[in-house]
Amino acid sequence: xxxxxxxxxxxxxxxxxxxxxxxxxxxxxxxxxxxxxxxxxxxxxxxxxxxxxxxxxxxxxxxxxxxxxxxxxxxxxxxxxxxxxxxxxxxxxxxxxxxxxxxxxxxxxxxxxxxxxxxxxxxxxxxxxxxxxxxxxxxxxxxxxxxxxxxxxxxxxxxxxxxxxxxxxxxxxxxxxxxxxxxxxxxxxxxxxxxxxxxxxxxxxxxxxxxxxxxxxxxx
Amino acid sequence: xxxxxxxxxxxxxxxxxxxxxxxxxxxxxxxxxxxxxxxxxxxxxxxxxxxxxxxxxxxxxxxxxxxxxxxxxxxxxxxxxxxxxxxxxxxxxxxxxxxxxxxxxxxxxxxxxxxxxxxxxxxxxxxxxxxxxxxxxxxxxxxxxxxxxxxxxxxxxxxxxxxxxxxxxxxxxxxxxxxxxxxxxxxxxxxxxxxxxxxxxxxxxxxxxxxxxxxxxxxxxxxxxxxxxxxxxxxxxxxxxxxxxxxxxxxxxxxxxxxxxxx
Numbered sequence: 001x002x003x004x005x006x007x008x009x010x011x012x013x014x015x016x017x018x019x020x021x022x023x024x025x026x027x028x029x030x031x032x033x034x035x036x037x038x039x040x041x042x043x044x045x046x047x048x049x050x051x052x053x054x055x056x057x058x059x060x061x062x063x064x065x066x067x068x069x070x071x072x073x074x075x076x077x078x079x080x081x082x083x084x085x086x087x088x089x090x091x092x093x094x095x096x097x098x099x100x101x102x103x104x105x106x107x108x109x110x111x112x113x114x115x116x117x118x119x120x121x122x123x124x125x126x127x128x129x130x131x132x133x134x135x136x137x138x139x140x141x142x143x144x145x146x147x148x149x150x151x152x153x154x155x156x157x158x159x160x161x162x163x164x165x166x167x168x169x170x171x172x173x174x175x176x177x178x179x180x181x182x183x184x185x186x187x188x189x190x191x192x193x194x195x196x197x198x199x200x201x202x203x204x205x206x207x208x209x210x211x212x213x214x215x216x217x218x219x220x
Numbered sequence: 221x222x223x224x225x226x227x228x229x230x231x232x233x234x235x236x237x238x239x240x241x242x243x244x245x246x247x248x249x250x251x252x253x254x255x256x257x258x259x260x261x262x263x264x265x266x267x268x269x270x271x272x273x274x275x276x277x278x279x280x281x282x283x284x285x286x287x288x289x290x291x292x293x294x295x296x297x298x299x300x301x302x303x304x305x306x307x308x309x310x311x312x313x314x315x316x317x318x319x320x321x322x323x324x325x326x327x328x329x330x331x332x333x334x335x336x337x338x339x340x341x342x343x344x345x346x347x348x349x350x351x352x353x354x355x356x357x358x359x360x361x362x363x364x365x366x367x368x369x370x371x372x373x374x375x376x377x378x379x380x381x382x383x384x385x386x387x388x389x390x391x392x393x394x395x396x397x398x399x400x401x402x403x404x405x406x407x408x409x410x411x412x413x414x415x416x417x418x419x420x421x422x423x424x425x426x427x428x429x430x431x432x433x434x435x436x437x438x439x440x441x442x443x444x445x446x447x448x449x450x451x452x453x454x455x456x457x458x459x460x461x462x463x464x465x466x467x468x469x470x471x472x473x474x475x476x477x478x479x480x481x482x483x
Contacts, residue, residue: 100386104389
């Protein structure tokens with residue numbers, strides 16, 4: 001089976017500074033991988049590059065073996081969920097935030113039912129009444145789980161997680177692990193948390209924009 | 221009814237009034253002599269020049285010359301909008317020109333040809349001051365629209381990106397900032413219409429009354445100009461921002477840094 005993501009000798013510069021140089025790796029469906037390294041080593045840039053937020057200087061990024069181009073970026077973005085440390089919900093209430101993407105043309109007509117909303121909340125161990133809460137009044141960890149819930153509602157298959165476990169308590173972390181135990185879901189994460197990295201099949205270490213080490217665990 | 225002329229000695233007397241604010245500013249320790257001098261001098265010279273070419277324009281009343289004059293005003297406004305909004309002219313000179321030219325031509329032509337109906341539609345006495353006034357206000361609106369759009373987009377960069385990641389098109393993701401910018405651009409005009417005549421007498425109306433017009437006539441012209449200003453500001457800022465959406469982003473919907481001047 002071909003990889004879902006493949007970086008082939010990718011270099012990226014931003015404001016005349018090299019942020020990624022000669023990065024090559026591949027990620028297969030269902031794989032859980034982590035990127036680690038010091039801050040500024042380019043971990044988040046890998047995720048942002050895949051989402052078309054940094055123009056490539058050289059090399060090619062493939063998504064499902066299709067090169068990343070202005071034409072394919074919509075497909076990549078529609079299959080991918082990006083969840084950061086403090087996800088932006090982009091709406092007044094949590095319910096509106098969960099339904100926000102369904103206003104866009106790409107997802108119009110796939111609006112989830114109330115039952116589907118409740119089911120996904122339960123899966124992430126979020127209380128039902130969170131739906132009516134104000135987006136500005138929920139914690140960072142809850143925001144991350146809501147962003148994750150939004151990804152699940154959209155049926156996303158690839159999750160790019162940027163320091164997601166940092167704001168989660170042990171229980172919530174377990175919930176997130178359980179969600180990603182689904183072999184259909186592929187995860188590329190930026191992580192410092194040893195517990196998270198232990199659960200990832202492969203760990204890529206970055207230093208100054210270069211891939212310096214790859215560790216593979218047996219469980220993937 | 222002729223307006224009374226201000227003769228040369230009286231003009232000198234008029235400048236003398238500036239001595240009072242100048243003295244007061246000096247007494248409270250504000251040393252603004254240079255700025256005041258430059259301001260008064262520039263005003264006088266620029267208006268004298270306007271007087272000369274308006275006189276020529278009115279005397280000749282040639283449709284091509286009038287058209288050329290409007291074209292020059294549009295170009296000056298175009299560059300002034302971009303400079304004040306902090307955008308690089310090389311990328312936006314055409315888009316802003318299209319936005320302001322189409323909206324000014326639309327509202328001025330509507331007003332002059334359909335509403336006022338002078339013998340010659342190109343009559344300098346009508347099109348030059350009307351187009352100028354509409355353009356002046358349209359310029360303000362476009363500066364606010366562009367400035368607000370880019371500042372909102374940069375302030376909410378993460379939100380914009382989040383919308384893109386959730387499947388929004390560029391237009392869908394930028395729409396909140398687009399709306400905010402248009403609203404900021406036209407709000408002063410709407411508020412101005414709502415308080416018109418209560419807070420101050422509008423400039424054009426005052427001018428017409430001084431020029432000997434009946435108050436009723438002056439009122440009708442003031443309403444006409446306000447409606448045209450409102451229309452052209454709205455149309456121009458929407459067209460301008462729509463064109464900006466096509467120009468200022470790369471193929472991956474990311475804002476191109478190079479289009480904005482470094483502060």
